[in-house]
Amino acid sequence: MSCWEVLGLSEDADKRSIKRQYASLLKRHRPDDDPEGFQKLRQAYEQALEWAQWQPEAPTLSQLPAPLDDVQAPPPVPPHPLERPSPAQRLAEQCLEGVDAANLADRLAQARLQGCERAFEHGLLQRCLPDEDNYALAEAAIEQLHWLTPWQREDLPHAATEHLRSRLMDHACSRLTEVLHDTQRFLDLARQLAASPWLQTLDARQWLNQSLAMILLQAPDWSERLFEGVCAQQGWRLSGHHSACPEPWWSQLLAQSQCATFVQNQVRLTQFYDSSASQAARMLFGSLDEDARVRLSITFSAADWDACEELYRTVQLRHPQLLYQMPQLAPDNWRPLRRRPPAVAVPAAIVGASACMSWLLEYRLGGSFYISVIDLLLRALFLGAVAWALNAGCKMLSRAWRLDQWLHERYGHWLSFRRPAPLPIRESLWVGLLGGVIYMAGGLAGSATYFGILATSAIMSRGATSKRIASLYSRLYERLPDDVLVGLFLGILIPLVLLGNTFAGNAPLAANEGLQAWPQRTCVARQLTTTPCPVQLSARQWHVPKTSQADQP
CATH class of the missing domain: 1.20.890 (cAMP-dependent Protein Kinase, Chain A)
Incomplete structure (x- = not known):
C-alpha cells in the first residue's frame, strides 16, 4: 500500500491536511497497543510530508504581490521534474538499483511498501527498453506487473509498451530460428511462448501462429515431424471451417507437406526394381551421376520412359517448386538419354536385303517361289537376331557416352542423313556393322540394297510426311x-x-517353250537336219497342198 492509501488522503494533500490526518489516525494506532500499525502510519506520514514538501504550496493572500492596474502577474512556473526528482522517484531509483529477474519480486514489494510503486513501474519499463539483454527482466515484469495484457496500468506510455512488444516479438522469432534444427527444443520453446502472458490476446495468438508458419516455410530443410508437432500443439488441424494458422500460410504449409510426402514416396520407390514407376523414380529422384544414369537408361523400355514423362507431368502440375529445388528433374538432364531409333528403316532394309539375296541366290538359279520365300524369311530372321546382338553390344558401350556425345555434337550432322541425327557409337555403329555382315553373306548387291533403303528412309525423315x-x-x-x-x-x-x-506362275514364256505349232515342234524335236528349223512358219507352209506333201520323200 502507498502512503496515501495508509493515510486515506489524495496525492495533492498539503502538509496541514497530512498532519491533521496523522493526529487523527494516531489515536487508533498507538505505539503501545498496535506497534506494527504505528510503524506503517509513521512511515506513511514521513513519506507524505516529504512528498508535500516537494509540491509547491499555494501562496496566501499576504504573500501575493500588490496587483497592478494594467499588468497581470504571470502564473508561477513549476520546477522541471528532471531538474529536481520527486521523493517517489528517488525512492524508486533506490529500489531499481541492481534489479534483475531474480530479485524483482522483493524490489516490487519494497516499492509498494514505500509508496513509489507507480514510479518504480515506470522506471522498470524504461530499463527493459534498451537494446542490452534485458529479456529475462522484461518477462519477469510482464508476469508480475501484467504488462502487455488487459490488466496493465493505464498510465503506462503506449509507445513504450508497443516498443517493448516489438522487441519481444523479434527476440522470440530469433530464438525459434536458432533452435529450428532441433525439433524437440523448437516444440518446447513454441509451447513456452504460447503460455506467455503477453501472447494471450487474439491478435498476439494470431501473430504467434503466423510467425511459426513463416519460420517453417523458410526452413532450409523441411521436417514433417516438426510440422506435425507444431500442428498438434497449436491446434492447426482441428475440425472446423478455418484453421488457427492464418492464410495464405496454412495453404502453403499443406502444399509443402504434401510435396515432402511425395518426395519421400519417390525416394522409397527407388529401392525397388519391380515396376516402371520405380524405374522412373530412380531416374528422376535417385542420387545418380551422369554415367550411372546412362547405364540405367540402357535397361529402360518404352513403358519406363512413359512413366518418366508421367512422373514429370505430375511434378510440373502439383509440385512445381521441386523443379527449382531439384535440378535433376529438368527434362534436359534425362530426355536426351531416351533415343528413338527408326522403327521401320532397319527392318525394311533387312527385309529388302533378304529379298535381294533370295532373288539372286535362289529364284534366278531355278528355285521355286515358295522355297525362295521361306529362304527370305529365314534369312531376315537371322539378320534380325544379328542386328539385336549388335545393338545390345553397342548399347553396352556406356563408358563411351561422353565421347559419343562429343562426336554427336561435332560431326552428327555429317555422319547421318537422318534427322534428328543419331548417336554415332550407340545408334549408328551397329547399323554399319550389320551392313558388313550382309555384304559377307549376300555380296555387293545385298549390301547395296540394305544401305540404299536406309539412305532413302533417312532422306525421307527430313520431311513432314515422315x-x-x-x-x-x-x-x-x-x-x-x-x-x-x-x-x-x-x-x-x-x-x-x-x-x-x-505372278511367278504367269510369267511370259520364251521362244521354243510351251504350246507351239506342230511343224515347228516337230522340227525342234529333230536331232539332225539338213536345213535349219524355221523360227516362224509362212502362210504357204501352213497351207501346203496334200499332194505336194505326198510327193515329198
Whole structure:
C-alpha cells in the first residue's frame, strides 16, 4: 500500500491536511497497543510530508504581490521534474538499483511498501527498453506487473509498451530460428511462448501462429515431424471451417507437406526394381551421376520412359517448386538419354536385303517361289537376331557416352542423313556393322540394297510426311493390342505370298517353250537336219497342198 492509501488522503494533500490526518489516525494506532500499525502510519506520514514538501504550496493572500492596474502577474512556473526528482522517484531509483529477474519480486514489494510503486513501474519499463539483454527482466515484469495484457496500468506510455512488444516479438522469432534444427527444443520453446502472458490476446495468438508458419516455410530443410508437432500443439488441424494458422500460410504449409510426402514416396520407390514407376523414380529422384544414369537408361523400355514423362507431368502440375529445388528433374538432364531409333528403316532394309539375296541366290538359279520365300524369311530372321546382338553390344558401350556425345555434337550432322541425327557409337555403329555382315553373306548387291533403303528412309525423315507417318504408326502401336498386330501382320503377309506365287506362275514364256505349232515342234524335236528349223512358219507352209506333201520323200 502507498502512503496515501495508509493515510486515506489524495496525492495533492498539503502538509496541514497530512498532519491533521496523522493526529487523527494516531489515536487508533498507538505505539503501545498496535506497534506494527504505528510503524506503517509513521512511515506513511514521513513519506507524505516529504512528498508535500516537494509540491509547491499555494501562496496566501499576504504573500501575493500588490496587483497592478494594467499588468497581470504571470502564473508561477513549476520546477522541471528532471531538474529536481520527486521523493517517489528517488525512492524508486533506490529500489531499481541492481534489479534483475531474480530479485524483482522483493524490489516490487519494497516499492509498494514505500509508496513509489507507480514510479518504480515506470522506471522498470524504461530499463527493459534498451537494446542490452534485458529479456529475462522484461518477462519477469510482464508476469508480475501484467504488462502487455488487459490488466496493465493505464498510465503506462503506449509507445513504450508497443516498443517493448516489438522487441519481444523479434527476440522470440530469433530464438525459434536458432533452435529450428532441433525439433524437440523448437516444440518446447513454441509451447513456452504460447503460455506467455503477453501472447494471450487474439491478435498476439494470431501473430504467434503466423510467425511459426513463416519460420517453417523458410526452413532450409523441411521436417514433417516438426510440422506435425507444431500442428498438434497449436491446434492447426482441428475440425472446423478455418484453421488457427492464418492464410495464405496454412495453404502453403499443406502444399509443402504434401510435396515432402511425395518426395519421400519417390525416394522409397527407388529401392525397388519391380515396376516402371520405380524405374522412373530412380531416374528422376535417385542420387545418380551422369554415367550411372546412362547405364540405367540402357535397361529402360518404352513403358519406363512413359512413366518418366508421367512422373514429370505430375511434378510440373502439383509440385512445381521441386523443379527449382531439384535440378535433376529438368527434362534436359534425362530426355536426351531416351533415343528413338527408326522403327521401320532397319527392318525394311533387312527385309529388302533378304529379298535381294533370295532373288539372286535362289529364284534366278531355278528355285521355286515358295522355297525362295521361306529362304527370305529365314534369312531376315537371322539378320534380325544379328542386328539385336549388335545393338545390345553397342548399347553396352556406356563408358563411351561422353565421347559419343562429343562426336554427336561435332560431326552428327555429317555422319547421318537422318534427322534428328543419331548417336554415332550407340545408334549408328551397329547399323554399319550389320551392313558388313550382309555384304559377307549376300555380296555387293545385298549390301547395296540394305544401305540404299536406309539412305532413302533417312532422306525421307527430313520431311513432314515422315513425321506424320511415324506419329500414326506410334499411335496404332500404342492403341492396338499385340494379338491384333500379329493378326494384321499375318493377314498381310500371307496374301502377299500367294499373290507373288501367282505372278511367278504367269510369267511370259520364251521362244521354243510351251504350246507351239506342230511343224515347228516337230522340227525342234529333230536331232539332225539338213536345213535349219524355221523360227516362224509362212502362210504357204501352213497351207501346203496334200499332194505336194505326198510327193515329198
